Amino acid sequence: MNILVANWTWFPSGGDWTYIENVTKLYEKNGHQVIPFSMQDERNFPTAYQKYFISNINYKNLNLNKKLTAGFKVLSKSIYSKEAQQCLENLLNTVDIQLAHLNLINHYITPSILKILKQKNIPIIWTLHDYTAICPESTFISNDKICEACKGGKFYNAILNKCKKNSLLPSIAASAENYVHHLNGYYKDVDHFICPSVFSYEKYKSFHFFEDKLHHLYHGYDFNGNINIQPLQKAGEKYIVYVGRLEKIKGVHTLIKAMKANPGIPLKIIGYGTQEEELKKFVAENQLTNIEFTGKKSKEEVWTLINQAAFLVCPSEWYEVLGFTIVEAMLLGKPVIGSNIGAIPETVIDNQTGLLFNPGDETELANKINKLFNDDALIAKLAGNARIHADNLFNPQKHFEGLKKIIPAL
Structure with missing residues (x-):
């Protein structure tokens, strides 16, 4: 038809x-x-x-x-x-x-x-x-x-x-x-x-x-049919990643504040939005050298950066309808730390496919980031579950x- x-x-x-x-x-x-x-x-x-x-x-x-x-x-x-x-x-x-x-x-x-x-x-x-x-x-x-x-x-x-x-x-x-x-x-x-x-x-x-x-x-989501990423680097820095619009409702400001307590953990922020300059100013004023703003990237570049990251963080503070960034990360076999709001808990199952935190709670988020980043065994466990869960759901x-x-x- x-x-x-x-x-x-x-x-x-x-x-x-x-x-x-x-x-x-x-x-x-x-x-x-x-x-x-x-x-x-x-x-x-x-x-x-x-x-x-x-x-x-x-x-x-x-x-x-x-x-x-x-x-x-x-x-x-x-x-x-x-x-x-x-x-x-x-x-x-x-x-x-x-x-x-x-x-x-x-x-x-x-x-x-x-x-x-x-x-x-x-x-x-x-x-x-x-x-x-x-x-x-x-x-x-x-x-x-x-x-x-x-x-x-x-x-x-x-x-x-x-x-x-x-x-x-x-x-x-x-x-x-x-x-x-x-x-x-x-x-x-x-x-x-x-x-x-x-x-x-x-x-x-x-x-x-x-x-x-x-x-x-x-x-x-026919991810295998769409995906086109560069092969994993054999040796490179270990980092975490945020992908999305730089807006208040996305919770990026909470994530950046959480990174103040984790100066040794590199964060790549992919995306752009109305709060970009404000967020960059906060990073500069607080001398947060562990945060990099990559700007807008092509879909293939985003997938590559996610694929080479330890995990993704989704700190949204609104009722996410679904969250395709989370879906893509999980289909790439990456765990996600996500805020416990909207549809996020349907993909980020606490301690199974990732970790949940209360939206807007920078201290809890900082602790969850530190916990997961420094536990490779937990990353591997959650990553395997995340891929299976996403494959089944989508x-x-x-x-x-x-x-x-x-x-x-x-």
Whole structure:
């Protein structure tokens, strides 16, 4: 069958793209054709269907424009897209689609396209990569703290608390987006919602979000088919690694503070983000010579650096939906020290596949890092378990069988 796969980008953009890439290969392996629907971007992988993509929206530039008209432009585009509806209709008039698989479409393509799909009687599944449908801020973080004040559809709390970027206008836009999408019944048109972790499934369920349509299904990851890393160095420094965005919710600041107590343990920080300069300043002021910022790296370079590390640290302080960095580290046979929050404990099983610590607790994290780094036998034990656990959880064929139970026609 022809399967429409919709996502805000058609190029590597994070964990969402890792899933897109894997599920696309999975569909094609099982005899289906994937028809992409996304946004125009020079970084997109080439496709014959690019002419149907919506025009590019650069929210960063729009947000820099402080004029009220720019604010309303951001607001309108993030809620309802007539262009996306027209582009999709043009595509559907050209290609016979039997199934639509939606991913990250909020703020760009928008859920307004659901009406078009429903009019064509196309079955719709939506993989929930974040919490946008129940949290205007998408992460359950408000002013650097976990917040569930919008539970029960009380999205006005996002405005009262200035949840989005700690700014009034973005918070109004985010709140309005949720109200419009729910009041217009867009989500009712979806046949099945897929949650990538038990935690996200239970969280959506606790918000009474279409409980009869929710399914828990771990992502499939054909890692052996994707991996391309350099061979291990025979001799080199022993180090630990962090991979991810340099943002407050990722807990990098807690990790760096923990490294003050471990001056003899080298840490490589891979990634970039809005806190990069602030974190580098803290490292310089505290003369932490054991910390290296590598900047952004290619996927292959990241895999190589993880593969040569003793273990990975994931110090997140938000409700991680899954955490592909952890998955990749474990598939490479690396244990993980992770914070006990969100879906992280589903992969990091304490004292089995890694070690857990309380999010934000720099002292506990420092102790766990010191304990694991100086115990090669424990590293080896946890590493073996981590690989087995990840192979079992994220088996591609198991993921496809799960999709078939939801959509028997597959």
